[in-house]
Structure formats: structure tokens, C-alpha cells
Amino acid sequence: MTRRTPTTDVALIAGFAALIAVCAILPDIKTGIGVPYSLQTFGVLLAGAVLGPVRGFLCVLLYLVAGLVLPIYSGGASGISHYSGVTAGYLVAFPLAAALCGFLVYRNRQSATQFTLVFTCGLLSSFVFIHTLGPLNLAWRADLSIKEAFSFDAAYFPGDIAKNVVMALVATAVHRAFPDLIGRRRSSAEAEEIPAELS
Numbered sequence: 001m002t003r004r005t006p007t008t009d010v011a012l013i014a015g016f017a018a019l020i021a022v023c024a025i026l027p028d029i030k031t032g033i034g035v036p037y038s039l040q041t042f043g044v045l046l047a048g049a050v051l052g053p054v055r056g057f058l059c060v061l062l063y064l065v066a067g068l069v070l071p072i073y074s075g076g077a078s079g080i081s082h083y084s085g086v087t088a089g090y091l092v093a094f095p096l097a098a099a100l101c102g103f104l105v106y107r108n109r110q111s112a113t114q115f116t117l118v119f120t121c122g123l124l125s126s127f128v129f130i131h132t133l134g135p136l137n138l139a140w141r142a143d144l145s146i147k148e149a150f151s152f153d154a155a156y157f158p159g160d161i162a163k164n165v166v167m168a169l170v171a172t173a174v175h176r177a178f179p180d181l182i183g184r185r186r187s188s189a190e191a192e193e194i195p196a197e198l199s
């Protein structure tokens, strides 16, 4: 049995914020308009799905705040000036998407080991926040029409869906291995596999 303490919460929040930073600074693919293909959405939605709405939101907020001084935005960028750029809408959307994803997964905690549930929660959160605020800001900053910005943003759908598949695979594996993280009761099959006192 793993007991939840403020220390474990802080460690998880910091650990996942670091994971998002790694996803951001791994070589990204530049595009003409300045919004790169990046792995950040994987880390952001994973933080929400694994940590839940509050810790997920705080984790992504910590990442964004750390990026004001550390080069951990996409492509190794940093600083407040990044928020007047073409990717600012995506950054602002990240903590909201993590919170929504976490809210939906934690609300259905007994099914948190099911791929379809976590995948759907991730995709929904991504489309509600990331693929709305992202292109809206893009239209503003790159002087595009709303229609142009949304069609430009659609180029990221295949990659983001693929990252969401991996996110759901990882999150369900984590919830299977650590049911206490989300406060999930073990199914009878799981309980037979691993006696609770050994887990």
C-alpha cells in the first residue's frame, strides 16, 4: 500500500514537469509558421491522466513557470517573450488540458486501466483546449484568418493522436501497477494476482 503524502505529491508534480520539459527539448520538427511538431502533448496529457486534475494542473503550471527562466519550451526556448509568439495559445492550453484529462480519468477511476477510456479523455481534452486556444492565438500572432489557423492546426492531428495512443498505453499501465495513486479498488482478478499486502 502506497500512502499519499504532500512529499510524494511534490515529487510526482516535479517529476512529471521534468518529463514535459524533456518532451519539449527533444529535437522537434520545425514548420514554416513557427509552431513545431513536439512531444509536449504526450507529457501534458500523461500528467493529467496519471496525477489527476489538481496535481496535473499544478505540474504543467510548474513547467510553464520554470520555462520563464529555463530553456524548456519547444526548441529550447524560454522567457516571457515566448508568450507573445505563435505557440503561446498552446502553452496556455496545456495546464487546462491536463486538468480536464485528469478530471475525466479520475471521475471514471474504476476504468482508469482501460485504454479506450484514457485515450478518449486525452483526445477530448486536447481538442477542447489545445486545438482551440492554440489556433486562436496563432491566427492573432501570425495574422491569419481563423479558418486558416484552424486548418494549419489540423496538420498536427495525426501526430497528436499517435502521442495520445502512447499516453493512454503508459497511463493505463501506471494505473494497473499503482491502483492507490488514483484510489482505485483492485478487481478480483488483480487481487488474486498480487495479494494487497505485497503490493
Ligand SMILES: O=C(O)CCCC[C@@H]1SC[C@@H]2NC(=O)N[C@@H]21
Pocket: 024, 035, 036, 037, 038, 039, 040, 041, 072, 073, 074, 075, 087, 088, 090, 091, 130, 134, 156, 159, 160
Ligand atoms: O512553444 C512551445 O513550447 C509550445 C509548442 C506547442 C506545439 C503544439 S502542441 C499541439 C500541436 N502538436 C504539436 O506537435 N505541435 C503543436
